[in-house]
Amino acid sequence: MLAIALVDRIGSGLWASVAVLYFIYVSELSMAQVGTLAAAAGAIGIAGAPMGGKLADRFPITRVLLTVQLIRAVASCALLTTDNYALLIAFSAVGGLGDRAASILTKLYATRVAGPERVRYQAFHRTVANAGWALGGLAAAAALSLGTTAAYQWLLAGDALSFVASALLTLRCGEPPSSSRTVTTSKHPAPTTRPTTPWRDRTYLAYVATETVLFLDDAVFKVGLPLWIAHESNAPNGLAPLLMVLNNVMVVALQVPLARFGTTTAAARNLLLPLSATFALGGTAMAFAATGGAVTATALLTAAAAAFTMAEMLHATISWELSVALAPETAQGTYLGVHGLAQSVQRTFGPLAVTAAIATGPAGWAAFGTVIALTCTIQHRLVRGRLTQFALSVPPVTVSEN
Template sequence: MPHLIPDTGPQRVITASNFVYTISSGLYLTAGVLYFTQAVHLPAAQVGIGLGIAGFVSLVMGMAVGHLADRHGARGVYAITLVVRALATACFLLVDSFWPFVLAVCAATGAQAAGVAARSPLIRHYGGDRPQEFRAHLRAVTNIGVSLGALLAGWAVQVGTRTAYQLLVVGIAIACAASAAVLVLLPAVMPGPVVDGPRWVALRDRPYLLITALDGIMAIQFKVLTVAVPLWLVEAITAPHWLISGAMLVNTLIVIAFQVRASRTIDSPAAGAGAYRRSGLAFLVSCSLLSLTAGMPPWAAATLLMVAVVIHTIGEMWHSAAGFEVSFALAPQHATGQYLGVFGLGAGLAEALGPSLLISLCITWGRPGWYVVGALFTVTGLIAPLAVRRAEYRQRFRPTHIEALGKAPVA
């Protein structure tokens, strides 16, 4: 789509690298678990435990590698994370038992989390006056790449043979390596000057940590459409099951078409705080509508479900745009990678804990659980503006020699 093509050369290189990489993400998200259960024949319980371990390992990788990107140059560090992801994925082909699986998936997941943090200084440096808007471009492109990868993975799932799944793994590894190769076209960003003071400044920034925690709670919403809605549709309502795919398709298309536009008006921390508040209310409405679908006739349940998906997606775009804005605007330039690595901790915890929470509340408890989840998002959205104002206050009193560092030069 033309509006997703950036104006500058470096932005186009980053976008191209991101697009290739997210094709691998779509392949893995769609059929990665099935590879280990169907091709390697690991028990599903062991796969779940291994993925949980990998999720917690990845939490510490983002901040550490983000700090390396700040100190040693973001392009090189980011490229290394992509190469490590490619090699770790290739090692999936050698997995034949639980512990080799854990080692390989921890390396792959850790490299993925590290790459998100290492890329952040590149986005800030080459994102122009509004790196947050460029980040919104990348999210829209991510949805296109993931969708394409999911379609390609469908072939392996349909064929269902060990060879088909192995070809899928090879495709993931090649896409990761190709993403790293594209970065050769990107001018290097020299590391920023060393600033006196504690090394892990982000961990001492309590207002930023509070925003990270709140954003992590809000990030549980990403699991609503991928975990709670499919299970709710199968177990509690009479709508046709193909609506699981229909809901994801509607969500993806809306994000591709409107994420950039939604981010343009959220151009300050205060605007981001307002977007958090609106997203919480949108999630409350969507969760309430989803709870009402139980016991309805099929046509009514299907209609209400899709309305809820649209409202949820609007809230998702507001939440994403708010996170883009506050995470960049409230982070000092010299520690962008470290701060964005810390900010990723919230989403990482949501990834690890969100599915079990949603299943316990929305599926096991049922209709009341949807209202509890909606209320959780609403309260979080209402608290967020207070946390953002506190972080802005702290930012105003940050030492001036830190703020005067400016952008790192291009090599």
């Protein structure tokens, strides 16, 4: 699965870095149309996480992931066939659905394969994925130097081929045991009961709501830092891509070592307190970056980027553990699918939250960091008492998928 993550993210890096340019220069859309397309596709793609999780509780996860990868490949290829705006939205939405579903499926696969070592496994997975993104981005930058329509089209084709390759690699993965598809060893099977659903689990839904806020670090790097550098600080504009490089380097170097601090449920919950302080520090550094000269602003923005990257890594470690620990074993896929909504919703509304902070000025960034810090403490209290709810349950007998 780590090889799949690398191949998948190389392809995504090829496309994500040039998607806007492709739609403007190849499909000849206006900026307003591109923005609407991205928003519509993102909104529709939100459904991908719960759909993927629910399917994984009913069918072998490797087969579901194989199907999703092929759907993503078809969606990417379809973008090459038309400049029709409605079709571009439709194909982008299908790709978004597949992307969010694939993210949940790979997380669920790690949960089932790695068991108690799931946090460490996810750390390796994320490190490999970030390396793939970086390689794809570098390849895209080299291709864009050609400045031709064919270069954009080949990058999109490369994205599609990466999904095909991922699907082929998935065929070689063994099916992990699943507690959601069970058989009874009794001669008189127990009557079927309705499966547990996260939609009626108020604690889990509240947890997912707090997760939506904690995922806002993503919008900081994609929208917040570039706009703040360009419009409010005295730092050079060229600092923005360098801070993205800093983010990737830190994740590749530190994600695995940091994972050891959250390998148990109690340890993961305890990390919410230093995470709170880290978010507050990042917001404060962003606020003060607008008050100094070029050197001071550069130093403070670098500190802010490092703080938000540290927050990103800590939150990833916490989220991998708590999202599973709070879910019953017999409905992990469905629960993790609902948890995936947090990141999907953040991708839609996160840029709005960040631009609101920018519009308010330094005080907006201070408030931004404070709100996320308070959300960490709310989550710390929210999950208390639920973490051992399913620990004493007896694991059911699983069906062999061979």
